[in-house]
Amino acid sequence: MLKVQKLRVEYKENPVGLDVCHPRISWQLQSVERNVMQQSYDIQISTEPDFSTLLWTSGRVYSDQCTHVELMEPELRSRKRYYYRVKVWDRENRHTDWSEAAFWEMGLLKAEEWKAGWISAPLSLLDVEAEQCPLVRHTFHIDGTPLQARMYVTALGLYEMELNGSRVGDGYMTPGWTSYNHRLQVQTYDITGQIAAGDNAVGAWLGNGWYKGNLAWDNRKHLYGDRPALLMQIHLTFADGDEQIITTGEHWTAAAGPILMSELYHGETYDARLERSGFSRAGYDDSSWSRVELVTHPKEVLVAQENVPVRKIEEIQPVQLLKTPAGETVLDMGQNMVGWMNFTLEAPGGTQVQLLHFEVLDQEGNVYTDNLRRAKQTVTYIAKGGGPESYEPRFTFQGFRYVQLLGFGANVALQDFTGIVLHSDMEPTGSFTCSNPLLNQLQHNIRWGQKGNFVDVPTDCPQRDERLGWTGDAQMFIRTSAYLMNVAPFFTKWLKDLAADQLDHGGVPFVIPNVLGENEHSSAAWGDAAVICPWTLYQCYGDKRILEQQYPSMQGWVEYIRQQGSDEFLWNTGFHFGDWLGLDAKPDSYSGATDTDYIATAFYAYSVQLMQKTAHVLGKTEDAQRYSELYSRIVTAFNREFITPSGRLSVSTQTACVLALMFGLVEGTAKERTVGKLLKLLEESNYHLTTGFVGTPYLNLVLSEAGHTDVAYQLLLQTDYPSWLYQVTKGATTIWEHWDGMKEDGSFWSKDMNSFNHYAYGAIGDFLYRHVAGIELDEDFPGYKKFVIQPQPGGDLTWAAAELETMYGRIRSEWRTAADRLEISVSVPPNATAELYLPNAGLAQVRERDGLLGLATGVHSAEQLGDKVKLELGSGDYSFTYAVEPQL
Incomplete structure (x- = not known):
């Protein structure tokens, strides 16, 4: 049992x-x-x-x-x-x-255990400006069959290993993107089944990747280094205890490969006529190859793989072949996705075909690429001829729904094309469904936004010349992401890079890993990721080590803020993005109308509050006391600076109200007036939001917490602009960067900053799980050891259901309304407990599986709390039904 x-x-x-x-x-x-x-x-x-x-x-x-x-x-x-x-x-x-x-x-625990040398193609073969990607190889002999064989690999740039003609491992974009000057991941492969007695050969493809390739919008390259290089070590263990080590070194050879160009933003050019078939097999003639060159790079920065690998997760078949009004041949994948296309063709040698990847059709239904900015997202393939041949890229990925086909001729068959979806292979943990099909599509879009932007780092967008780990976007979405997937390894790795790239004075770069320069750092709500993200992981997974690991970084950020300006209790200096893309922004401005000093001080208070809690969890009593006092003083200063004596906010925007309520910065009369002001602002906008990146994640949460779940539902269920469901009605399959990324008439908000796969506004998923379905953490029992289920039916929904796979097991919450009755089913995993709040319930009316509540096994206690019934539950599956009490 x-x-x-x-x-x-x-x-x-x-x-x-x-x-x-x-x-x-x-x-x-x-x-x-x-x-x-x-x-x-x-x-x-x-x-x-x-x-x-x-x-x-x-x-x-x-x-x-x-x-x-x-x-x-x-x-x-x-x-x-x-x-x-x-x-x-x-x-x-x-x-x-x-x-x-x-x-x-x-794995290998010490740098001195690495006997291998860093190898690179010689500059006489491929100089630092060459776009062609190198191949490297080596043949080795072993006596007998090894009992165990392991390969340890990393690269400057990207690599793909082959052994005896077969690919090694199922990871892509390896070794991943880290703060390369401080940390470089090593992958370990069990190759026991791929190696045999006698002659063996190992080979590798090398690519530019994030290390050497084009990053950000200024067309900069070589941000970490200018030569791709490989470091590899094979350990063979035999039954008699003997060992043999094969390493990269000067005895390896190199040649220019068939990849003529490979860039993350621009795509890949591949000439199949230049293929070196069998180069990773023993017996291959490499007499025309060049000797590799040894390069110098520290091994002290090597760390084992921390994040889950990027893998091929699923395949998508195109849903239709379009001929646009302009005569373009276009595949519609039916889903905005991230990855690449696998295709098959048969053509004479030298035939060139191209695939141009893009997100949306323009107003007339033609190919639209302006929002890609400088990113070309083009795969070029040159056929070798002689029969059917298939291809897919290695060292690039695209963000797209549509693919323009060039050079394929008139007879294009859909079955010759398959979309390969790539992302970090995070375990799916959450699901949400309800009676409203538009909300179900919104949930789908949130999930696919996470898939497309969690490719080793949490990127802002996967298609244009950016794809950077913006800190603000990450902290806004992290709680939602932890409902959908297990993101603990993903963010653990990323936060180590944040700490590595954090400046000496504690400032946090806008993007992690930092490729924007030493002056691009420390905006409020962006740098606060240093504190918010570790605390969120601790809450969602009960992971105390993440707090221990990140504590110096968290503390560094808070102390950085405290040193800014002349008043250590206000943050009123420096550059801030503000309420990014808020709809109340001035013309020609990306930042909303909410005063940036207000936002900065609000987030300062929030981060200090989380520091106090973190110090308490870690037993740092003096720090906890100090941060508690600092938080109180910041709140006092905030009230003095931004709240009138009568309790009115001096900053009159939706976002200003939301932050004051979310971060507990107002109490008493000021809190009442702030709630009232938010309701008035929403009424004036006909119950549409004007919030941007800063206010939107918290908007529905604070409304619900303030007792106005009906208004939160009203916002959630709007279908006209601006709203979450407006995007759905326009055919979105991922979350947009802008509320009006595509206008009613099919025109676009902007060509400069208009991603159609940008997860920030997907933070509404937090509300769907926490309030609509009602699955909520108990802060004192992190990781869902004890949790709260408090569903809040509303809007036109007749049912909603959510599941969450926690560290303890599956939590489920489902509610259904029928006439004047409500049925609520919940699951509590073994070794955990829950508090269940039944809305609009009378204690005497509640039944559990048609039995009396007091006799139900696992129900520890039951009490009436106003219009709710509170139940303490042990583990198990429960089903409660009752007649809904009329609301006063």
Whole structure:
């Protein structure tokens, strides 16, 4: 009846190549019973899969902890595999069987363990300005079949490895984008099945990527370096204990490959006639190849893969072939996606075809690329001839719904084209559906916005000459993203880069990794990602280590703000983006009407408040007290500066009201007047928003918290401009950057900054999960150890349902209305508890599965709180029904 399942190490299933010296393991309990709580656990670790000998055992530990159990023992060794299993006892002292064995494997833990050298194609073959991508290769011999074989790889630029003619691994855009001068990820591959006794060969494709290629809108290149290079080491272990190491070094050879150009923004040009077939196989004749050159690069910056890899996640078939009014041949994928096209053609050698990727058709229905700015997003393929040939890019990706075909001739077949969707392979964790099809499409668009912009870093857009890790966008969306997918490894890696690129005085660059320059830093609501993102991860995953890891960065940011200007309790200096793209902006301005000093001080207060909470969690008592006092003084200064003696905000915008309420900056009369002012502003706009990036994520939340869920629904369900559903009515399949990215007549807001896949406004997903479905955290029990379900039916919805896979298991909340009755079904995972608030309910009327509430197993308590019934629930599946009480 009780089982241990879903064993994970550092969020990952059976990871290979860790460099965490004290890894943390997590597990879930499975039971059909209600009210299941772990009483104790036992963990065993062995270097043998059958646990015939034990390396370490925890013994029976009396604790209900089943997430992030840190292994302080034993001392872990490089390249060693460790097996572990878990047994659990419940509160009835019943125990599970031992779980199935899981494992993790360490990578190379010390720089001196790297015997390999950095290799690059010689400059005489490809100079630093050459666009053609190099190939490198090496043949080696082994005596006997190895018991175990591992490949450790990284690159300056991007790489794709081949071994004996087959691709190594299923990751793309490796080694990923980090603050390369401080951190460079290493991937570890189990190649045991790809290697054999005798002669073997290894080869690699190298590309520019983020390291050497074009980044940002100023056409700059070589921001980190000007030569792609490879570092690779193979470790072979034989049954008799012998080892053999194969490394990159001066004995490798290099040649120019068939990729004539590859850039993230611009696409890829591939000449199939230049293919070097079999170059990664033993016996290949490389006598015409050049010797590689050794290059110098520190190995101390090497770290193991932290984020989940970018992978091919799914395939999409085009839905139609269009002939535009201008005569262009265009594929419609039916979905704004990120990745690339795989295609097949048969043509004479030397035939050139092109695929131009773009997001929308223009007002007349023709190809529209102005919003790409300088990004070309074009794949060019030159056929080798001799039969059908297929191709897809390696070192670029595109953001697109439409593809213009050039040079393919008249007989284009849809089945010859497939869209390959790429993104970081995050575990899907959340779902939301309801009775309104437009809201369901909005949820779809939010999810696809996350897919398209979580390609190793949280980018602002995936199509134009930008695709940068804007800090503001990330902090605005992180809570929503954590409902949709497990983003803990993704943001853990990104936050380490934020700390690495943070300036000495604590300022935070606008984008992470920082490629905009040393003066582009520290806007309010953008730099605050340094504090908001770690706290959000802690809340969503119960991950205390993320706070420990980021604490110096968090503290550095807050202290940076405190040093600005002449008043340490106000932030009224420096450049700020403000309420970016707010609809109340002045003409020719991107920033909304809300005073930037107001926004800066509000976020200053919020970050200090989170610092106080973080210090408390980490046991930093003195810091907690200091930040508590600082927060109080900032709030006092804020009220003195921005609130009149009668309690009126001096800044009269929707966003100003939202921030004051969201961050707890007003109380009493001032709070009442602020709520009233927000309602008046919404009424004056006919219940349409005017908020931009800063105010929009919190707008519906504060309305609902203030008791005006009806107004929040009114905003949510608007279908005309400006609204979330306006985009849906215009055929959007992802979230737009601008409320009016496409106008009613099909014209566009702008060609300079008009992405149709930009996740920031997708933060409304937070409201869908937290308030419509009602799944909410309990701040004192992070990671959903204890949580709140408080659904808030409203609008024209007759039902809504959401699920969330947490560290403890699946949470479910579903409500349905029928006549004057309400049915609410919930699921609480084992080893967790929940508070359920039934809206408009009378305690005497509530039934659980047609039985009396007081007799229901797992219901710990029930009480009437105003027009709600509050229930304390243990784990299990529940279904409550009752007649809805009339509202006063």
